[in-house]
Amino acid sequence: MNKKNSSYIGISLIILIFGIIFIPKIVDRIGSDDIVETDRLNVKRANGDNSEVGYIEQYGKNKRVPDFQFINQDGDTISNEDYLGKVYVVEFFFSTCPSICPIMNANLINVQKEFKGNDDFGIASFTIDPEHDTPEVLKEYKEGHGISNKNWNFLTGDREEIYKVANSGFGIFADKDQTVPGGFAHSGLFALIDQEGFIRSRNDQYGNPIIYYRGSIDPENSITEGEEKAEIEELIADIKTLLK
Structure with missing residues (x-):
C-alpha cells in the first residue's frame, strides 16, 4: 500500500x-x-422570549420615527411631537383604494376597540393620494367608518414629503403605479411606535425583528398553515406591553 x-x-x-x-x-x-x-447557530433570544417588544436597530442606533408635520381631517397641523407620550400605529393608505386599504382599516378599527377610552393610544394614517384626499375627504372617510379615537389622525399634505416619510423615513413602500388597482402601490404594513418615538416590534420565530406588522391580510382568511397571516393579535398584544 x-x-x-x-x-x-x-x-x-x-x-x-x-x-x-x-x-x-x-x-x-x-x-x-x-x-x-x-x-x-443561536438565532433565538438568549431568554427564549420572542414576544418581547424590542427596538429596531439601524446603523448602530435605535430607529426613531421620522419627523413629520401634516394637516389632519380637521385642518389641524399634526406632527410626530404630538404623539410623544403615546403608543401609536402608523399606516399608509388612500381613501379610494379598492384592494387592501379596506382590510387594513378594518383591522385598525378592531385595534381601536381594544383601547377604547385610552388617551395614551393613537393611530396616524398617512394618505398616499393627497391630491384627492383633502382634509374634507378624510373627515368624511373617518366619520363614515365609525372611527371614534380622538388620537386617530388622517394626515394629508405635500405628496413628495409624504412619500419621503414612507419610503425613506419608515422604509414602508408607497408610490404611484397605474398597473395596480387604484393607481397606487403600497405594502399594507403597520409600524408600532412607543411613547418616546422609537419604532418597536416583536421578534419572529428565528429571533429576528419582524420590524412591521402585516395589516393588509384578513385574519378570517389567513388561517391555512403556510400562508401569510395577519399580525393584528400580535400588534394588540405588543401595544398592551408598551402601555404598561
Missing part, C-alpha cells in the same frame, strides 16, 4: 470517528434547544 492510499484511509477514519462521536451530540443539542449564546 503506497503512502497516498494510506493518507486517504487515515483521513476517512478521522471523518468516520468524528461523525460517530460528535454528530449525535450536535443533533441532540439542536433537538433539545440546548444552544448557548456564543454558538453561531
Whole structure:
C-alpha cells in the first residue's frame, strides 16, 4: 500500500470517528434547544422570549420615527411631537383604494376597540393620494367608518414629503403605479411606535425583528398553515406591553 492510499484511509477514519462521536451530540443539542449564546447557530433570544417588544436597530442606533408635520381631517397641523407620550400605529393608505386599504382599516378599527377610552393610544394614517384626499375627504372617510379615537389622525399634505416619510423615513413602500388597482402601490404594513418615538416590534420565530406588522391580510382568511397571516393579535398584544 503506497503512502497516498494510506493518507486517504487515515483521513476517512478521522471523518468516520468524528461523525460517530460528535454528530449525535450536535443533533441532540439542536433537538433539545440546548444552544448557548456564543454558538453561531443561536438565532433565538438568549431568554427564549420572542414576544418581547424590542427596538429596531439601524446603523448602530435605535430607529426613531421620522419627523413629520401634516394637516389632519380637521385642518389641524399634526406632527410626530404630538404623539410623544403615546403608543401609536402608523399606516399608509388612500381613501379610494379598492384592494387592501379596506382590510387594513378594518383591522385598525378592531385595534381601536381594544383601547377604547385610552388617551395614551393613537393611530396616524398617512394618505398616499393627497391630491384627492383633502382634509374634507378624510373627515368624511373617518366619520363614515365609525372611527371614534380622538388620537386617530388622517394626515394629508405635500405628496413628495409624504412619500419621503414612507419610503425613506419608515422604509414602508408607497408610490404611484397605474398597473395596480387604484393607481397606487403600497405594502399594507403597520409600524408600532412607543411613547418616546422609537419604532418597536416583536421578534419572529428565528429571533429576528419582524420590524412591521402585516395589516393588509384578513385574519378570517389567513388561517391555512403556510400562508401569510395577519399580525393584528400580535400588534394588540405588543401595544398592551408598551402601555404598561
